[in-house]
Amino acid sequence: MTETRQPISSQKADGARPVVLAADDDKDILELITFRLERSGYTVLQAHDGEEALRLAQAANPSLAVLDVMMPKIDGFELTRRLRADAATSRMPIILLTARGQDADVQQGFDAGADDYLRKPFSPQELRARVQAILGRR
Amino acid sequence: MAVSPQAITQRSSDERSGTLLQRGVAIGLVLYAGFVVTPASWIVLRELVIYPLAEVVAITSVLVGVYRYRPSAPQAWLLIGGGLFLFLIADVIWGVYKTLGLDPFPSLADVFYLAAYPFFAAGLVVATIRRRGYGVDVRATIDAAIVTVICGYIAWVGIVMPIVNDDMLTPFERIVTILYPAADLLLLAVAARFVIGSSWNMRALRMFVAGVFLLFMGDVIFARNSAGLQYETLWDSMLLAGILMMGVAALDPSMRALTEEPGDPWARSDKVRRVLIACAVMVPPLVLSWQQLRGRPLYFSAHLTAIVALTLLVAARFGLMAAGAERSAAREATLSDYTANLLAAAGRDRLFAIARQALTMLGKTANGKARLVLEGEHDTRREMPFRTEVKLRGKEVGTISVDADPATLRLWRESLTTIATQLSIALERDWLLATEQETAERLTQQNARLRELDAMKDRFVSAVTHELRTPLTSMMGYLEILSAGEVGELNGDQARMVNIIDRNCRRLDELISEILVTAQIDSGRLKYKFTQVDIARLASKQVESIQAVADKSDIRVELIVESQPPLLSADEMRLGQVIDNLLSNAIKFTPAGGTVTVRVAHRGDTASLEVSDTGVGIPADELDQIFGRFYRTTTATATPGTGLGLWIAQSIAKDHGGTISVTSELNVGTTFDVRLPLRAVDRPTTAQHHEVRT
Structure with missing residues (x-):
């Protein structure tokens, strides 16, 4: 929990940096995403499961969310649906990370309302490019 | 054929009995002929020798028959024999009267004569009861009653009434005279019931019934001419024949049937009986007319009685038929x-x-x-x-x-x-x-169980894939950051080693993907999305994307579109995978400086895509095995690979209705030819069962 609060405070200190919510139950991957995006000029909010991600998304209203599909409590698909259903987060861009990589999963992700997806293993540079592409668009 | 001693005995005994009946008949015929040819005046010979002798023959026949054939109920035959014996006594008494020139009436002879009829009737009653079988045949009884009423009616009008009206007779004489037709009627009723209710189509019974019939006829003729006695020889010979037949019948083995054969009612259908009954009803009016024509008395009371009785009986009979x-x-x-x-x-x-x-x-x-x-x-x-x-x-x-x-x-x-x-x-x-x-x-x-197992395997492979990919994601991600020098520049050796780790991670990733696809193909869960695909363009795209790898190995990749095939219905991504697998293989097995050629052509009703290399080649005896799962050729041992690529490629080609064939020459090169049908064929949206080649 302390890990998650720190970025929020840093967001306050540096208001110009866009906030990205990253959710993955694997700490190493979460760290990798955070490293890459923080280095690229984003503030990253870390969530270790679907529930935490939902709470953070609703509390902090981040500019974008990178969500793993296979997460405890609430999976990425369901989380996407809930975020889309909530007026506060309905317009937030979402990138899904999927390890299964089956077309059906990808389709399910888009059906749930995701904007983009990356198959695991993904290249961190590729992730940064996608995030920049989406946020730059706006 | 083996014949048991018992059967032989049976046959010889039957043969003997045949002779027995023949002898009885022969003796009877001799006596009958003797009686007929003897002049009426030779009273002693006729009345005291031939007649009693014939009756003795008849009685003896009955006794011999009962002794020989042992019927289960001998009393029927014995009663008949008793009747014949009474006849014998009566005839002897009558013969003595005649010899003495006497003609008393009524006499002692009449007592014995009349006593004989109830004996015959009793014999037939016993026979009828014994043969009744199962239950009482009411219809047969009614039919017999109808016959009896008609005969009784005729006897009343034709015999009884003339006697009653005969002024020459005393009342006692009249009564005795009337007793004869009464006794006849009694016997007739019983005989009719016997005949109608049972099967009597056997030699002994036919003979016996014929004998009874002759007895009736003799009595009728006697009664009609009792005054004149002019037909004495006729009726006497008829009675004699009747008595002989009734007795001699017992010499045939079928005499047992009198009491033993289960009753089998008259085989005639109800239809025949109905006609006979209708005829019977016609009798009273006919007799009435006859009497009137002859100018005889009409006897209305007799007519009335007969008509009422017949009407009642016929009504009962038809009622039974309706019930039937x-x-x-x-x-x-x-x-x-x-x-x-x-x-x-x-x-x-x-x-x-x-x-x-x-x-x-x-x-x-x-x-x-x-x-x-x-x-x-x-x-x-x-x-x-x-x-x-x-x-x-x-x-x-x-x-x-x-x-x-x-x-x-x-x-x-x-x-x-x-x-x-x-x-x-x-x-x-x-x-x-x-x-x-x-x-x-x-x-x-079984199906449900297999489906469940398949689903379990799918879930397992899916879960394993996920678990393998998660650490791989971290490893490859951090390697990328390391090699980019973002956390400090790497020296030459470090960079080379990080590169090796990265390359192996990619191989591992490839392997995981191949295993996942293999499992999906196996369980028939690989999903296809068919669209219209330009295979030449797809080939060009694949060649372009592999160019970097080929350049690294110093291999030239060229695309030749010989003739442009029409669009074909295919899953573009999967077909791309097929081309990619073949191209990667070709590059892997081709030494530096070699060439890989992709040739697209429209051949007949198929689209052809050939991938040729100038590589190490495949030994001829291994060519038919390379599409097997995990198969690696002896020339491929030095090259990394899973042995799943060709199997996957062929499975996908098959699911498109196509084939992949291969030709190869060692150290010259290998050519894979993918053929896909252009005609619309029924394709599964998911792969069906696959033949596994090993």
Whole structure:
């Protein structure tokens, strides 16, 4: 929990940096995403499961969310649906990370309302490019 | 053919009895001829020698017959013999009177004569009762009564009334005279009942009945001419013949049938009997007319009595016929209900219960009882006149047996056979349905189990893939950051080693993907999304994307579109995977400086895509194995790979209705030719079962 609060405070200190919510139950991957995006000029909010991600998304209203599909409590698909259903987060861009990589999963992700997806293993540079592409668009 | 000693004895005994009957008949004929040719004036020879001798022959025949053939109820024949004996006494007394020139009437002879008739009648009553079989045949009794009433009526008008009106006779004489037709009528009634109620179509019985008939005729002629006695020889010879036939009949072995043969009612149908009854009703008016024409007295009271009696009897008879018709309609209804019930029911016990119910219902339509005895059940009745088997799978599972009189039996026979057959069919059908259902259930269960196993395997592979990819994601991600120098520049060795780790991570990733696809193909869960695909453009795209790898190995990749095939229906991503697999293989097995050629062409009704290399080649004896799962050629041992790529490529080609063939020459090169049909073929949206080549 302390890990998650720190970025929020840093967001306050540096208001110009866009906030990205990253959710993955694997700490190493979460760290990798955070490293890459923080280095690229984003503030990253870390969530270790679907529930935490939902709470953070609703509390902090981040500019974008990178969500793993296979997460405890609430999976990425369901989380996407809930975020889309909530007026506060309905317009937030979402990138899904999927390890299964089956077309059906990808389709399910888009059906749930995701904007983009990356198959695991993904290249961190590729992730940064996608995030920049989406946020730059706006 | 083996003949048992018993059979021989039986035959020789039958032969002897044949001779016995012939002897009896011969003696009878001699006596009869002697009587006819002897002049009427030789009274002693005629009345005291030939006549009593004939009666002795008749009585002896009865005794010999009873002794020889041992009928189970000898009393019938013995009563008849007794009657013949009374005749003998009467005739001897009569002969003495005649020899003495006397003609007393009434006399002692009349007492014995008249006493003989009840004996004959009693014999026939015993026979009728013994032969009754199962239940009383009311119809036969009524028919016999009709015959008796008509004959009695004729006798009344033609014989009794003239005697009653004969002023020459004293009242006592009249009574005695009338007793003769009365005795005849008694015998007639019993004989008619015997004849109508039973089968008498046997030599002994035919002879006996003919003898009784001659006795009647003789008596009738005697009665009509009692005053004049001018036909004495005629009626006397008829009586003699009758007596001889009644007695000698007992010499035939079929004499046993008098009391032993189960009663088999007159085989004539109701239709024939109906005609005869209608004729019988016509008799009184005819006699009335005859009497009037001859100017004789009309005897209205006799007519009236006869008409009333006949009307009542005929009404009862037709009533019985109607009841019979009703019963047969009920029987039909029972049978059709039975068939319907059988068709609607299932289960062996239920079917048996329905059959039992039908038999009970059938029992209510006739005079008898039918029952279904199942295999293993104890049959309480020793012998049943009719049995029919109920079978299942060719094995007897029960019998339907009947206890009924022969008339009922004849009516039932067909119905019972129908019941047994229908039951057998229903049992067979029930068995087949049950078996089929059982098999279907087992197959459904097996199917469900297999589906479950498949789903389990799918879930397992999916979970494993996810678990493997998660650490790989971290490893490759951090390697990328390391090699980019973002956390400090790497020196040459460090950079080279990080590169090696990265390359191996990519191989691992490839392997995981291939295993996942293999599992999906195996379980038939690989999903396809068919669209219209330009194969030449797809090939160009794949060549472009592999260019970097080829450049690294110093291999030239060229695309030649010989002829542009039309668009074909395919899953673009999967087809791309096929091309990619073949291209990666070609590059892997081609030494630096070599060339990989992709050739696209429209050949006949197929699109052809060839991938040729100038590589190491595949030994000829391994060519038919390279599409097997995990198969690696002996020339490929030095090259990394899973051995799944070609199998996956071929599976995908097959799911498109196509083929992949291969030609190769060692150290010259290998060519894979993918052929895809251009015609629309039925393609599964998911892959079906795949043949696994090893």
